Amino acid sequence: MTIIFSKKCEYGLQACLYLAAINTGAVIPSGEIAKQLKIPKEFISKILQSLTTSGLIYSKKGKLGGFSLAKDPSKIKLIDIVTAIDGLQLFEKCVLGFPNCSPDTPCPVHDKWGELRTKAYQMLTDETLDAFTEKTLRKIKNL
Amino acid sequence: MTIIFSKKCEYGLQACLYLAAINTGAVIPSGEIAKQLKIPKEFISKILQSLTTSGLIYSKKGKLGGFSLAKDPSKIKLIDIVTAIDGLQLFEKCVLGFPNCSPDTPCPVHDKWGELRTKAYQMLTDETLDAFTEKTLRKIKNL
DNA sequence: CTTCATAAAGATTATATATTCTTAAAATGA
DNA sequence: TCATTTTAAGAATATATAATCTTTATGAAG
Numbered sequence: 001m002t003i004i005f006s007k008k009c010e011y012g013l014q015a016c017l018y019l020a021a022i023n024t025g026a027v028i029p030s031g032e033i034a035k036q037l038k039i040p041k042e043f044i045s046k047i048l049q050s051l052t053t054s055g056l057i058y059s060k061k062g063k064l065g066g067f068s069l070a071k072d073p074s075k076i077k078l079i080d081i082v083t084a085i086d087g088l089q090l091f092e093k094c095v096l097g098f099p100n101c102s103p104d105t106p107c108p109v110h111d112k113w114g115e116l117r118t119k120a121y122q123m124l125t126d127e128t129l130d131a132f133t134e135k136t137l138r139k140i141k142n143l
Numbered sequence: 144m145t146i147i148f149s150k151k152c153e154y155g156l157q158a159c160l161y162l163a164a165i166n167t168g169a170v171i172p173s174g175e176i177a178k179q180l181k182i183p184k185e186f187i188s189k190i191l192q193s194l195t196t197s198g199l200i201y202s203k204k205g206k207l208g209g210f211s212l213a214k215d216p217s218k219i220k221l222i223d224i225v226t227a228i229d230g231l232q233l234f235e236k237c238v239l240g241f242p243n244c245s246p247d248t249p250c251p252v253h254d255k256w257g258e259l260r261t262k263a264y265q266m267l268t269d270e271t272l273d274a275f276t277e278k279t280l281r282k283i284k285n286l
Numbered sequence: 287c288t289t290c291a292t293a294a295a296g297a298t299t300a301t302a303t304a305t306t307c308t309t310a311a312a313a314t315g316a
Numbered sequence: 317t318c319a320t321t322t323t324a325a326g327a328a329t330a331t332a333t334a335a336t337c338t339t340t341a342t343g344a345a346g
Contacts, residue, residue: 001229003232010240013239029321045323060323098282119259138248142243174292188292205292205341
């Protein structure tokens with residue numbers, strides 16, 4: 001069970017944070033990413049493939065191939081990765097599962113959840129990937 | 144796709160809010176609950192069965208049987224229902240899926256998510272079901 | 287006692303998500 | 317050119333969740 005992101009999205013975020021943190025222009029093979037994050041190689045490979053299609057990740061085939069961020073870490077936000085993988089339903093749908101939840105026909109926790117949703121959105125948009133470098137490196141070191 | 148609760152939990156919350164809102168001591172058959180909430184009868188029946196085991200719901204078998212809250216709405220909080228169905232993993236696990244996320248080994252968004260998690264917990268604990276009566280009735284009317 | 291509508295229980299099916307496997311294509315370097 | 321390593325692509329499998337179906341037990345009312 002995941003919290004608010006799918007497992008795909010969690011791993012996608014982890015991988016992008018990792019690629020941003022090591023901050024080398026070079027491509028990193030999926031095996032190395034998987035090893036560092038301790039997640040399945042084939043799965044993260046698939047996820048990065050889809051992010052390649054989205055334009056967030058650059059991939060190089062063949063020997064010495066691998067994945068890297070398609071742009072500078074200072075140009076990528078967490079929300080970009082979430083949008084590419086899970087989409088923005090998290091910020092659109094009713095937290096209690098009621099249909100058509102809106103200011104007109106609000107659910108019982110509409111206003112409170114609205115505040116939380118805004119704060120969650122800010123968490124994903126306020127900073128760019130480069131701001132997480134230090135914390136990411138420390139976390140990965142302790143995996 | 145759901146936001147933070149499973150579909151079971153969403154429907155369980157809806158049903159409990161409904162039972163609290165109509166505020167009649169009598170049992171309501173699952174068919175009536177399903178009709179009011181526009182959700183599958185068999186599914187909500189199964190969910191309420193499990194909440195009966197948890198002690199939140201009272202059930203009466205046979206003709207004129209049905210479900211009602213096991214306690215007064217002023218004695219039940221949303222968190223009770225969430226705990227019974229989804230458990231509290233939402234408040235324990237890392238939002239980015241990293242293992243062992245803690246103040247010692249925090250993930251890159253540990254602090255920010257911590258604030259949100261606390262606020263979300265408050266949303267589910269601050270008020271008891273009776274506080275949502277009006278909003279629930281208005282919402283159900285517009286389904 | 288019989289009928290009928292209901293919850294309970296468990297099996298089954300369907301769907302979504304997660305994960306792995308297999309093959310092909312690409313690119314490097316010998 | 318050839319061997320090797322890697323991503324790409326898609327198929328296949330596994331698992332979790334959602335939803336339905338079937339049967340049984342229950343209890344009210346005639």
